[in-house]
Amino acid sequence: MTEIFGVPTQALFGQLLIGLINGSFYALLSLGLAVIFGLLNIINFTHGAQYMMGAFVAYLLASKAGLGYWWSLAVVPIVVGFTGVVIERLMLSKLYKLDHLYGLLLTFGLALIIQGLFRNEYGTSGLPYSMPAELAGGRNLGFMFLPNYRAWVIVASLVVCIATWFIIERTKLGSYLRAATENPAMVQAFGINVPRMITLTYGFGVALAAFAGVMAAPIYQVSPQMGADLIIVVFAVVVIGGMGSILGSILTGFGLGVIEGLTKVFYPEASNTVIFVIMAIVLMFKPAGLFGTQK
Amino acid sequence: MPRSQKIALGVMAAFFVLAPLAVYPVFLMKAMCFALFACAFNLLIGFGGLLSFGHAMFLGTASYGAAHAAKVWGFPPEFAILFGTAAAALLGLATGLLAIRRQGIYFAMITLALAQMIYFFYLQAAFTHGEDGIQAVPRGVLFGFIDLANVWAMYFTVFAIFMAGFLLIYRVIHSPFGQVLKAIRENEQRAISLGYDINRYKLLAYLLSATLAGLAGATKALVFQLASLTDAHWSMSGEVVLMTLLGGLGTVFGPVAGAFIIISLENYLAQLGAWVTIVQGVIFVICVLTFRRGVVGEIGNWLKKPL
Numbered sequence: 001m002t003e004i005f006g007v008p009t010q011a012l013f014g015q016l017l018i019g020l021i022n023g024s025f026y027a028l029l030s031l032g033l034a035v036i037f038g039l040l041n042i043i044n045f046t047h048g049a050q051y052m053m054g055a056f057v058a059y060l061l062a063s064k065a066g067l068g069y070w071w072s073l074a075v076v077p078i079v080v081g082f083t084g085v086v087i088e089r090l091m092l093s094k095l096y097k098l099d100h101l102y103g104l105l106l107t108f109g110l111a112l113i114i115q116g117l118f119r120n121e122y123g124t125s126g127l128p129y130s131m132p133a134e135l136a137g138g139r140n141l142g143f144m145f146l147p148n149y150r151a152w153v154i155v156a157s158l159v160v161c162i163a164t165w166f167i168i169e170r171t172k173l174g175s176y177l178r179a180a181t182e183n184p185a186m187v188q189a190f191g192i193n194v195p196r197m198i199t200l201t202y203g204f205g206v207a208l209a210a211f212a213g214v215m216a217a218p219i220y221q222v223s224p225q226m227g228a229d230l231i232i233v234v235f236a237v238v239v240i241g242g243m244g245s246i247l248g249s250i251l252t253g254f255g256l257g258v259i260e261g262l263t264k265v266f267y268p269e270a271s272n273t274v275i276f277v278i279m280a281i282v283l284m285f286k287p288a289g290l291f292g293t294q295k
Numbered sequence: 296m297p298r299s300q301k302i303a304l305g306v307m308a309a310f311f312v313l314a315p316l317a318v319y320p321v322f323l324m325k326a327m328c329f330a331l332f333a334c335a336f337n338l339l340i341g342f343g344g345l346l347s348f349g350h351a352m353f354l355g356t357a358s359y360g361a362a363h364a365a366k367v368w369g370f371p372p373e374f375a376i377l378f379g380t381a382a383a384a385l386l387g388l389a390t391g392l393l394a395i396r397r398q399g400i401y402f403a404m405i406t407l408a409l410a411q412m413i414y415f416f417y418l419q420a421a422f423t424h425g426e427d428g429i430q431a432v433p434r435g436v437l438f439g440f441i442d443l444a445n446v447w448a449m450y451f452t453v454f455a456i457f458m459a460g461f462l463l464i465y466r467v468i469h470s471p472f473g474q475v476l477k478a479i480r481e482n483e484q485r486a487i488s489l490g491y492d493i494n495r496y497k498l499l500a501y502l503l504s505a506t507l508a509g510l511a512g513a514t515k516a517l518v519f520q521l522a523s524l525t526d527a528h529w530s531m532s533g534e535v536v537l538m539t540l541l542g543g544l545g546t547v548f549g550p551v552a553g554a555f556i557i558i559s560l561e562n563y564l565a566q567l568g569a570w571v572t573i574v575q576g577v578i579f580v581i582c583v584l585t586f587r588r589g590v591v592g593e594i595g596n597w598l599k600k601p602l
């Protein structure tokens with residue numbers, strides 16, 4: 001068997017692939033956080049719970065309504081995104097004039113409620129969600145075996161990330177959004193409905209989290225706590241990348257996923273903590289994050 | 296100390312002296328440990344404006360430190376508590392130097408992430424015994440003559456520690472140091488332009504908060520004779536935020552009231568499983584949306600007196 005640095009290539013590429021998969025989720029989730037933070041100045045602590053809701057709604061659609069994976073991929077982000085819109089209208093919109101920390105506390109409370117409700121209903125054990133038949137199986141690339149579904153996750157999240165970047169940086173709607181991030185009062189004065197834009201932005205960020213949840217459902221078990229620990233890692237990813245740049249958060253997400261995967265190969269004991277250690281190092285030398293600017 | 300606060304202090308002290316006649320003392324000791332923990336947390340958010348979402352790491356570190364020192368090394372209780380508290384202080388220094396580099400929301404995320412790192416460390420380290428925790432920690436004999444196996448000796452030791460910590464925090468927030476801290480919270484730029492080295496003040500406040508949170512954790516380990524992963528988990532960090540928020544951010548007595556309410560609530564809802572988190576979440580939402588002054592803050596506002 002071929003080896004690199006004393007590690008069989010199969011294991012190395014296998015972990016690299018898992019790293020890329022995790023990185024896809026880090027990228028999708030940190031992107032949603034960054035989009036929401038840009039306009040609302042709120043760190044959405046509910047993001048992990050909304051990711052979990054995405055997976056759960058997909059599971060329920062499959063078991064109760066018989067709707068498959070592809071339907072879920074289209075419908076679930078809209079459904080969960082709509083709950084985000086309701087949360088924004090009913091609660092978050094009351095907090096914009098206050099210290100931003102209250103937004104964090106409110107969304108933390110919402111996360112506790114949502115996760116508690118799902119745990120009451122479905123317990124803590126994971127529920128299986130089968131992957132779409134079209135993507136079952138895999139192909140042999142010569143140096144490793146690549147399951148089709150995993151390849152799809154990486155490609156799909158890359159496409160969604162780049163599409164989001166394109167909308168925000170290259171379209172007219174995106175330019176309104178960026179302008180409102182800089183100076184909402186001025187944009188409002190130009191006749192653009194900024195409050196509605198804020199609502200839809202929150203809904204969009206939540207939809208991204210739900211989309212990630214649907215994609216995660218066939219890989220990880222669907223369970224009420226699936227987003228709780230993940231969101232803390234994503235926070236660290238956001239601190240490392242800095243929230244100033246969309247491309248920055250995509251790059252950091254994938255990069256850190258890969259680094260985490262490699263750590264699993266070379267020093268497995270540290271694989272849980274490596275991202276936090278990197279965060280500490282980045283804070284020492286570049287407190288604003290790799291792609292951020294400190295205001 | 297204004298008269299209203301003198302009265303409140305008297306009421307609080309009298310309550311904790313008399314309550315064990317009617318209420319289970321272990322429950323009251325738990326409440327006092329968490330009250331001290333919440334007061335330490337409040338020092339940072341209420342007077343320094345820094346929201347830490349990782350205070351469980353200090354509670355957990357001190358409780359593991361004290362439990363390990365008492366059980367494995369056979370330290371007497373006073374040194375076990377001192378050792379646990381010192382461990383938390385050291386961790387406070389290390390994480391504080393990193394966390395104060397960013398403000399506001401970033402500060403919260405960084406402290407949360409650092410605390411998660413510490414949690415994973417304890418999950419894997421051998422001396423914590425993983426999911427089992429350090430069990431059957433001996434309470435020992437305080438100063439060589441007070442046997443803490445006696446519940447009353449333990450109770451009044453915890454009471455003394457709690458009151459000492461509480462009065463120290465009171466002294467700090469009413470000192471010139473506390474005033475500068477408030478100035479930094481209100482307007483950081485202006486405090487800088489007045490020549491204050493704000494990072495030193497923030498670090499000191501953070502360190503003090505970590506140390507006192509550690510004192511609470513070390514004491515708690517001796518009371519329950521147990522140090523476990525629960526103390527270091529992020530949900531514990533969330534709980535102390537909730538206690539302080541419910542009692543009243545930036546009030547002197549709020550965290551004590553908040554801790555007492557939350558601990559009682561958990562006691563009564565314990566059979567209901569996941570409902571505890573739901574109720575906690577609902578309290579968070581209600582507090583943030585309509586009740587931002589907290590219980591003690593509202594009472595103080597109604598009496599028009601600082602509490």
